[in-house]
Amino acid sequence: MAEAHQAVAFQFTITPEGIDLQLSYQALNQIYLSGVRSWKKRVSRLRNRVIKGVYPASPSSWLFVVIAILATMYMRSDPSMGLITKIQQHLPLSLSAEGQTMLSVLVFSTLLWLSLILALRFCLKLLLSYHQWMFEQHGRVSNTTKVWTLLRLLSSRKPLLYSYQTSLPILPVPAIKETLSRYLESVRPLLTDPGYKRMTELANQFESNLGNRLQRYLKLKALWATNYVSDWWEEYIYLRSRGPIMVNSNYYGMDFLYVTPTALQAARAGNTITALLLYRRKVNREELKPSRVPGTVIPLCAAQCERMFNTTRTPGVETDVLQHWQDSEFVAVYHKGRFFRLWVYTAGRLLSPREIEHQIQRILDDPSPPQPGEEKLGALTAGDRVPWSQMRKQYFSSGINKRSLDSIERAAFFVTLDDEEQGMRGEDPAGNLDRYAKSILHGKCYDRWFDKSFSIVIYKNGKSGLNAEHSWADAPTVAHLWEVDAFQLGYSEDGHCKGEVDRSLPLPQRLVWDIPSEVQTLVCSSLAVAQALADDVDCHVFPFRDFGKGRIKKLKISPDAFIQISLQLAYYRDRGGFCLTYEASMTRLFREGRTETVRSCSNESCAFVKALEDGEEAEQCRHLFRLASERHQNLYRMAMTGAGIDRHLFCLYVVSKYLGVDSPFLKEVLSEPWRLSTSQTPVQQMELFDLKNYPDFISLGGGFGPVADDGYGVSYIIVGEDMINFHVSSKYSCSQTVSKASYDLLCYPDWLVTRQPDRFSKHKARLRHRSFVHSFIHSFIHSFIHS
Known part of the structure; x- marks a missing residue:
């Protein structure tokens, strides 16, 4: 809209009498007000720099x-x-x-x-x-x-959002001897005696020969860099990946389980877009409270918030690049194969929710068809990165294609107006919930722009969802964003957004493309790759309502440890053994910290599982379980405080590659598959939702795809005192993993035979097993609680 105003702000014609200059004072006023908004932001940033610079004092x-x-x-x-x-x-x-x-x-x-x-x-x-306060027992404070x-x-x-940044400590480099010792301890339950002996010899050789040399380079980097892990982690784990980021990297967040505040798609979009833009304003002004360790005043690093909006991941041949713009006055919208640029500011002010709803409704009512090659263009972001990079450079670096692509990449975020209905509804609520998760994770593989920092999806029946790109930030930051309370903006009795409408607003702008046949061919190729990946993902979302952290904490056990040990039992019953287990832990106690791995499969957890399966006495099992719980909590604390294993070994491996030396030990360690990848979605803003008085406002959390082809991805969110929501993913192509079907065969055999006969035959031999989630929820948890 600003471009349109500038185009008509002043016109001139050349006549015999001279130049006739015509000014549009209304357009100039719009430009003036837009400039005032920009200068206010600059002054606000300058003021915040001063306040942050003197914190904890005040000017x-x-x-x-x-x-x-x-x-x-x-x-x-x-x-x-x-x-x-x-x-x-x-x-x-x-x-x-x-x-x-x-x-x-x-x-x-x-x-x-x-x-x-x-x-x-x-x-x-x-x-x-x-x-050290984290390791002290309750009531025994030094x-x-x-x-x-x-x-x-x-x-x-x-404090402001970034007030603590320069006061946060630097992530320390652990001693190499301690890292190797903890690594060997973590793999002991997974290896045979000869295998463990061989791995011990490899570790000792690495420490005595190459390890100390690599460690010296790493310590030098730690002295120079703000964080010795984060930049390499972002580059080598995310940006250098050449495969599809859809499913493999991107993750999703779901709407409330029971509540849909309005059935009007445009109204839900209006309030959601407004709420996200108001959140962006708070981020820009640094008005958000810094995140803290729950129950304490300890701040967490807020650096990941900087690239939340106006950010995209652009493809490259060898590595992708994250691009971030200081500001954006529009969002990109996709509906029925068409792309639109929707301006959300006019005359320097944010449009009201009702005005954004009005603009969204205009898009929904637009009958124009997609341009040739436009409908499935988003599949380029879902396929392999190298072909997308080559096509982007050749066909999207100039002309109308560049201008349209810039409108998507420079947008505050991406919005998909989905023409389907989703949610837990109808005669098959459980199945619909699973389809809802898959829809947010990958959709049709072309109706999301997976390169954007995040995309929101608004469904036809008013449900919503979020798909987030992983390289710029981790799930807790996005979860914080997705918890913004759009419902505080409110709806009228007939389901519309509140506020007045300026009906003179210009129409949302259709993006114009010139897509040659070569690009259309690549779009089809990328779509085939993405579709095969999406079709292979088996998602199961399971709200567990029997009890939650309230009853678990009465046993004086950490809810997270309780669930993680239960997952070990589930995997053992499902596969007959143990596996390397990944649980994500944050290192945001340190400046620019991201994540660390908690290796949840420990000697103590395995001892408990074996005792339970061997029929040991209940008292002995409970004793072993408490030991396993204490061990898990200690591992989690060590990961949070910089004493983890995997990021240190990863950085040592990167240094070895820079030096051009080969380490058999590091090569084997970093090639080990994580067949059980788990993560807890934190609930950081429970003050927004009073679950006691409004129990229907329950968050479903989110999930991600499986990390290993023959493994599981398990995400869970502990909601309130009485509920735990699970998201389990696996691959249909692996006959050994079933997210849900085994339990369905027990409960709904006729339904499965009718709708999925191929899967029925594949898993018929496993009828005696429950699904991965139910195997621990309905056996171990109940028996432990009631005993």
Whole structure:
């Protein structure tokens, strides 16, 4: 819209009498107001830089220091011990004596104020570097930890989103001997005695020969870089992957389970888009509270919030690149094969929810067909990266294709107006819930723009979902975003958004494309790759309502440890053995921290599972379970505090590749498959939803695709006190993994034989087994709780 206003802001014609200049004052006013918004943002950023720069002090504290020094000077006392006089000697002689005294006091006060700020920030950094409090038992607090509670005093002033960033500690490099020892301990239950002996020998050879050399390079990087892991992790784990990011990397978030506030697609889109843009405003102004460790004042790194909006992943031949723009006044919208640019600001103000609804409805009512090659263009972002990169460079680097692609990539985020209905509904709510998850994860493989930082999907019946690209941030940051309360904006009785409509708003702009046959051929090829990947994904979403963390915590057991050990039992019953298990833990206690791996399959958890399966006495099983729970909590704490295993080994491997040396040990460690990949979706803003008074406002959480072809991906969210939602994924192509079908064969055999006869025959031999989720929920958990 701004471009349109600029085009008509002033017109001129050349006549025999000269140039006839015609100005559009309305258009100029629009441009002026838009510029005012931009300058307000710049001033706000400058103000925030000052406030962050002096935190934990405040800018007003400078005035307090100046007044205090002046007061002592007038009382004929020199708190500077002669420094003010020395400063006065170097001031210009043209000033009066009083002027020189005043200026020297101001200079000394400012220097003293800055020194106090540096001292406070140093103390804050020391306090934030102390992590032993996490390992102390409840009720047994050491004197050091009691002193550490002074952190509350330094955190008493309201911080901005990024106030703590420079005070967060640097992620330490663990000692290589400790990492190797913990690694060998983690793989002991997975290896035979000869296999463990061979791995021990490889580890010892690595430590004595190559390991210490690689460690020295890594320590040098840790001294120089803000975080010795994050940049390599982002580049080599995400951006250098040449396969499809759909399913393999991108993940999804679902709407509320029971509540759909309006059945009007345009209205739901209007409020959701508005809520996300208001959230972006808070991020830009740094008005969001910094995330903290639950139940404490310990801040977490907020660096991942910086690229939340106006960000896209652009493909390359060898590596992709993340591009981020400071601002964007529009969103990109896809509906029935057409792409639109929807301006969400006019005259420098954000459109009201009702106005955005009005604009969305215009898109829904637009009868124009897709242009040739436009409908399935999004499949380029779902297929392999190298062909997409080559086509982007050749056909989308200039002309109308570049302008249209820029409108998508520079948009605040991507919106899909889906023409399907989704949710837990109808005669088959469980099956519909699974199809809902698959729809958000990959859709039709061409109706999402998987390169955007995140895309929101608004379904025909008012349900919504989110698909997020993984390289720029991890799931907790996106979960925080997706918890924005769009319902506070409200709806009218007939389901429309609230507010007035300016019906003079220009129509949303259709993006124009010129798609040659070569691109259309590649679109079909990418779509075939993506469709095969999507068809192979087996998703099962399971809301468990029998009990939740309330009853688990009464047993004085960590809910996360409870679920993780249960998953070990489930896998053992499903596959007859144990596997390398990945649980994601965050390292955001450190600056620019991302994730670390908790190896949940431990000696203690395996001992418990074997005892339970061998029919040991209940008391012995409970004892072993508590040992396993304590061990898991300790592993989780170590991962959070920088003493994990896998990121250290990963970085050592990267250094070895840069040096051109080969390590059989590192090569084998990094090639081990994670057949059980798990993650807990945190609920960070429970204050937004009063589940006691509004129990229907239950979040379903989100999920992801399986990491290994013969493994499971398990995501779970602990909602309130009485519910746990599970998302389980696997691949149909593996006959050994079943996310849901085995349980369906027990409960709905006629339904399965009718609708999925091929899967019925494939899993008929496994009728005696329950599904992966149910195998632990309906056996172990119930027996443990009731005992």
